Amino acid sequence: MTQSDTDIIVxxxxxxxxxxxxxxARLGAAVLVLDENDRPGGQLFKQIHKFFGSKDHxxxxxxxxxxxxxxxxxxxxxxxxxxxxxVYAIYPDRRVAVITADQRRxxxxxxxxxxxxxxxxxxxxxxxxxxxxxxxxxxxxTMVNLHRVLPAxxxxxxxxxxxxxxxxxxxxxxxxxxxxxxxxAPVIGGYGVHAAKISRLGVPILxxxxxxxxxxxDRVEGATLVALDDKFRAVPGSERDIEIGxxxxxxGLTPLAELALMCGCKFTxxxxxxxxxxxxxxxMETTAxxxxxxGDITGVEEASSAMxxxxxxxxxxxxxxxxxxxxxxxxxxxxxxxxxxxxxxxxFGQARRDAxxxxxxxxxxxxxx
Amino acid sequence: MRILRHPILGNLDEQPPVFIEVDGELIPAREGEPIAAxxxxxxxxxxxxxxxxxxxxxxxxxxGRCTDCVMTVDGQANVRTCVTPVKAGMKIVTQGASPEREAxx
Numbered sequence: 001m002t003q004s005d006t007d008i009i010v011x012x013x014x015x016x017x018x019x020x021x022x023x024x025a026r027l028g029a030a031v032l033v034l035d036e037n038d039r040p041g042g043q044l045f046k047q048i049h050k051f052f053g054s055k056d057h058x059x060x061x062x063x064x065x066x067x068x069x070x071x072x073x074x075x076x077x078x079x080x081x082x083x084x085x086x087v088y089a090i091y092p093d094r095r096v097a098v099i100t101a102d103q104r105r106x107x108x109x110x111x112x113x114x115x116x117x118x119x120x121x122x123x124x125x126x127x128x129x130x131x132x133x134x135x136x137x138x139x140x141x142t143m144v145n146l147h148r149v150l151p152a153x154x155x156x157x158x159x160x161x162x163x164x165x166x167x168x169x170x171x172x173x174x175x176x177x178x179x180x181x182x183x184x185a186p187v188i189g190g191y192g193v194h195a196a197k198i199s200r201l202g203v204p205i206l207x208x209x210x211x212x213x214x215x216x217x218d219r220v221e222g223a224t225l226v227a228l229d230d231k232f233r234a235v236p237g238s239e240r241d242i243e244i245g246x247x248x249x250x251x252g253l254t255p256l257a258e259l260a261l262m263c264g265c266k267f268t269x270x271x272x273x274x275x276x277x278x279x280x281x282x283x284m285e286t287t288a289x290x291x292x293x294x295g296d297i298t299g300v301e302e303a304s305s306a307m308x309x310x311x312x313x314x315x316x317x318x319x320x321x322x323x324x325x326x327x328x329x330x331x332x333x334x335x336x337x338x339x340x341x342x343x344x345x346x347x348f349g350q351a352r353r354d355a356x357x358x359x360x361x362x363x364x365x366x367x368x369x
Numbered sequence: 370m371r372i373l374r375h376p377i378l379g380n381l382d383e384q385p386p387v388f389i390e391v392d393g394e395l396i397p398a399r400e401g402e403p404i405a406a407x408x409x410x411x412x413x414x415x416x417x418x419x420x421x422x423x424x425x426x427x428x429x430x431x432x433g434r435c436t437d438c439v440m441t442v443d444g445q446a447n448v449r450t451c452v453t454p455v456k457a458g459m460k461i462v463t464q465g466a467s468p469e470r471e472a473x474x
Contacts, residue, residue, distance in 0.1 A: 139430055
């Protein structure tokens with residue numbers, strides 16, 4: 001890794017970061033992607049289900065296949081990817097401090113930075129929540145789909161968003177059992193089609209229920225479930241015990257926005273999208289000049305929209321560097337926005353679109369062209 | 370336990386296992402997988418004890434952020450086993466205030 005001739009540093013080699021890198025490299029920018037993990041792709045390679053949307057959004061293609069083609073695209077276009085590289089600081093002059101896989105410390109000096117750091121899963125507090133076997137649903141999904149390891153014979157899933165529903169199905173595909181899926185809210189959070197798939201397999205979906213506590217000495221051995229009333233209070237006498245060896249927690253994600261905070265850019269708070277988020281304009285540029293964001297860092301959605309946001313940031317950063325004429329960039333960006341808006345429709349999508357529009361409304365106008 | 374057959378991913382390829390030593394016990398692993406995956410596949414979920422009260426902990430986040438899965442690997446303490454790849458012959462020791470550890474000391 002050298003610091004000469006890098007136009008754009010992308011931090012995070014997940015769907016958003018790879019898409020940003022591909023787009024910027026296509027337009028002739030010298031792009032370096034840094035990722036702390038020892039493999040690229042972010043969470044795409046554990047997504048063994050087919051994606052939704054239209055043909056434009058690679059619908060019907062499984063997540064890992066999308067990951068493969070993104071990696072091939074990035075490589076073909078000449079964006080470099082440095083793995084095992086931890087970015088631990090971004091300074092006010094936009095220098096990027098990195099520790100490489102071989103423990104070297106570097107200060108890089110890119111012209112533009114695209115933050116595509118993703119999100120991490122939320123924890124849930126209850127007695128026993130620290131016992132070995134209580135894992136984030138994403139961790140279970142990684143173990144099952146990527147490493148082919150089933151943590152336990154029987155799992156309790158907590159949370160009925162798409163993550164909870166999909167991972168429940170994938171535990172079943174892998175030969176495991178899902179004793180129950182509990183959801184504190186009175187209705188299922190995710191898509192009906194995912195819920196129907198696990199219902200057909202006989203997984204009980206208990207809305208208005210939560211996990212009261214988890215038992216075990218050195219590992220999860222069982223859990224007590226409890227019904228909740230309309231004010232989310234436990235209903236006395238409704239407890240029931242189940243035997244399980246794993247509890248998967250699927251109660252939302254929080255954007256990994258530490259680096260954006262370091263850049264001093266403006267944030268907003270939108271619980272629906274994961275909490276505190278860096279705002280950005282229609283180019284995905286934050287209020288800190290030359291710092292762009294894409295994907296879950298600026299609102300937790302799905303890989304499909306993360307990829308489109310990445311493409312947008314990549315085009316905009318290349319345009320800001322003069323690699324593409326504004327008129328041509330406008331056409332390219334408009335096409336991405338059309339695809340993004342198409343993803344943000346329907347019962348769930350419209351709410352995300354409204355929330356995302358609050359972000360751009362707050363982020364616009366920071367940079368007078 | 371290992372998932373040998375899978376309707377989407379197919380059969381697990383039969384690469385010969387490598388072995389790692391976990392608290393003195395040899396366990397089979399797949400080269401390059403995270404250390405935690407190999408240990409969980411061997412049937413063990415507990416990866417460390419907390420330092421003061423000795424409570425058991427295992428993988429939570431699986432992406433190297435929560436540090437609940439740290440173990441001592443080849444003499445290096447606090448290695449995040451959920452993101453550190455297996456190499457043949459690694460010697461891994463559970464950290465923390467376990468009764469076994471106190472007996473050793």
